[in-house]
Amino acid sequence: MNPKVFVCMVLCSLVACATSCTVQSTFYTTEDDLVIANQIGFITEFKLKCKSEINSIPLFAEVNGNIYPVFRVKDDYQFSWTEDRTTAKTGSREIRLFDEEQFANYRKSQRAGETPTAKELAKIYVKYSGSFGSNIFFLNSESFVLLLSVFVAYLAFQNRMKLVS
Numbered sequence: 454m455n456p457k458v459f460v461c462m463v464l465c466s467l468v469a470c471a472t473s474c475t476v477q478s479t480f481y482t483t484e485d486d487l488v489i490a491n492q493i494g495f496i497t498e499f500k501l502k503c504k505s506e507i508n509s510i511p512l513f514a515e516v517n518g519n520i521y522p523v524f525r526v527k528d529d530y531q532f533s534w535t536e537d538r539t540t541a542k543t544g545s546r547e548i549r550l551f552d553e554e555q556f557a558n559y560r561k562s563q564r565a566g567e568t569p570t571a572k573e574l575a576k577i578y579v580k581y582s583g584s585f586g587s588n589i590f591f592l593n594s595e596s597f598v599l600l601l602s603v604f605v606a607y608l609a610f611q612n613r614m615k616l617v618s
Contacts, residue, residue, distance in 0.1 A: 474503035474575040482581050492535035497579060499530050513556040515549040543583040549573040
C-alpha cells in the first residue's frame with residue numbers, strides 16, 4: 454500500500470471521528486388545530502455531544518430544505534419552525550444539524566443551483582402524528598362560535614316572544 458494513501462486514509466478517519474456526534478432530543482408539536490391558527494408549531498430541544506469541542510460555534514438546522522438558526526439554552530440547544538396546517542403531513546421529519554463551515558458549503562451549493570451535499574454533524578427525527586381537530590371536526594372554531602351564537606340568539610328571541618304574548 455502506498456504510504457501517502459495510508460496517511461490520507463488515517464487523516465480522513467480522524468476527521469470523521471472528530472466530527473461524529475450523538476444527539477439526545479425531545480420535541481413538541483401542536484396537537485390541537487381548533488385554535489385560531491394557520492400554522493403547526495414544532496419545537497425541538499436536544500443535547501449534542503461531539504468528540505470535538507463545538508460549544509462555542511453557531512449551529513444551523515435544515516428541515517425540508519429550509520435553514521433555521523439553532524439557539525443555545527444553558528447546556529442544551531433549541532430551535533423551532535412552523536408549517537402550514539393545511540399542508541402539514543403526518544410522519545417523520547428529518548432534521549440535519551450543521552456547523553458554520555458546513556452551513557456555508559450548503560448555502561454555496563444552493564446558490565449555485567446544485568443539490569446540497571454538505572455533511573451534517575448529526576440528524577434528528579421528529580414524528581408528527583397529526584393534530585387533534587384535523588380529522589375529527591369539519592368546522593373550524595370561528596364557524597362553530599358563529600353558529601352557536603346564532604342558535605343562542607334564536608333561543609333568546611323565541612323566549613322573549615313567549616313572554617310578550
